[in-house]
Amino acid sequence: MPPPPPAAAAGRGRCRCALSFAAARDRCFSRRFLRAGLRPLAVPVPAPAGAGADPAAATVHMWVPAPGPPRNPLLLLHGFGASATWQWAPYLRPLIAAGFDPIVPDLIFFGSSSTRLPDRSDAFQAAAIKAAMDAIGVTRFGLVGVSYGGFVGYRMAAMFPDAVRRVAMVCSGVCLEEKDLAEGLFPVATIGEAAALLVPRRPEEVRRLVRLTFVRPPLIMPSCFLWDYIKVMGSDHIQEKTELLYALINGRQLSTLPKLTQPTLIIWGEQDRVFPMELAHRLNRHLDGNSRLVVIKNAGHAVNLEKPKDVCRNIIEFFKEAVDEVANGDDKV
Template structure:
């Protein structure tokens, strides 16, 4: 399908416009080793607003996975930083390192270049692997962490033991990097509790050509680096308060991995299981997930990128809630004589 007629290209442009209209701008950071990190950053950073870094999963670029979260998180008082991980979107690297530790170091360098010294952090799926490593490697920079359906506690032997729907690496790569419509259909059906009932091949081919044909070799190497020789005993502990969120019916990273991660982190972590959601919980239940994110990061005073406490955020939420409550109350008594208000409220 010509790019001028591509549904996927049109959708990508819509997402890009949504980021621009939300007050973010694209930025590229060239690192010393030749890597380039593309990131959406605030057009007008506000030192009074705490920075929040959002890391996308393996399926697409940053704008495809985070567009639904921009307005709610901005209204809650955050400054948002939304990068493309290496070999996604416009981010790339020249060297051979494919580990999540290298991804973490590149994202941390981009945040430092943006002048952000301390921030909250959220990662979805593969982005959660990178987020976990960032929290372990940069405890002075990462204040709190949300990990969504991130199977960081998986072990290579889990493939052979039957924990996953696939039993070998090759089959997993074919699903996670679909090059044919039937594999993309399989990925969607594994990711969603309620997948679209009809997925025409023409639209699937269009999506594959636009989103799934770049950096196939490098992304294959990312998957191998993620799983090969992985052992829970090698996973470092992180000390930041951590919220673990999981879709109850996740078929990519089964819920057992969420419980395993909670046991690994102990009292330092809390696990939230979202019902009627699969691995794509960030797309299926975006509003519910967003409420958990905001509540978690507002649970304690966050700091802005200068290390100063941001005290106004709870009051913003309170005023928003109070204003909504008063509007609802006013609509309830619309047309009711003022003398009857007290009696009605008491009842």
């Protein structure tokens, strides 16, 4: 989800800003990644078996640690909204200080990642990210997924259980079923409405999204800032992102969702209105004793942005368990 725009004097209509706040903020986040010791990398990904022989059917842009063997690689997958840097910048220094090496890709059709192939499934996203991880020489890692990134991460953990050691899911409604929309569990009743909500094209749509995802949204969101954000961060691949949502939700059933074998941490904002708490409990039941649920109070769907310290602390504690077990000679988690 996009970060809340700053409070400022309200304007009417499409007011004109001399400078692009969104572009300046984007550069600021990139500098934070560079200062944290990460570098940007564009990784060509070949087509999967059966999809042709194109050696670069997709390109995954990712931020990776400086050259050298990673200590404890931790893959961070973002949700819908701006590129990965906007969503993960607050987590870099705490994770690095705790002994982890963050690896932060843009999912396909976000940031600078793209593909020429027509596949829009979460399985394709998972395979592309796994291929990129293989390309940089990281074959075993922990995984954290936020919202849509959790859907991709869950699928990745199911497809590649030998590579993904542990999984943290942050407000990711992987247990939703398409029928949940019509039955009123969500603020939307159709996939089309969900796409209009998560891929906003006008300031009023951004305002609705921010107010749904944050417990304390900014009181004032001037149209000029919102138009600027849409132009800089939200105007690319609109059709493709809409197709991602259709592929994700259309025909989805809990009965076809695999159960992960890895230890799994579920983190949820108590007041999440995009993916209500029912989905957190549903996922916890689905994993049948192989997971733990942490509920963050006074937070909504954007819990990773509203309560980054709380979320980061729980992530560190959970993945530290795996580090301690390896140190004690148990490398089975």
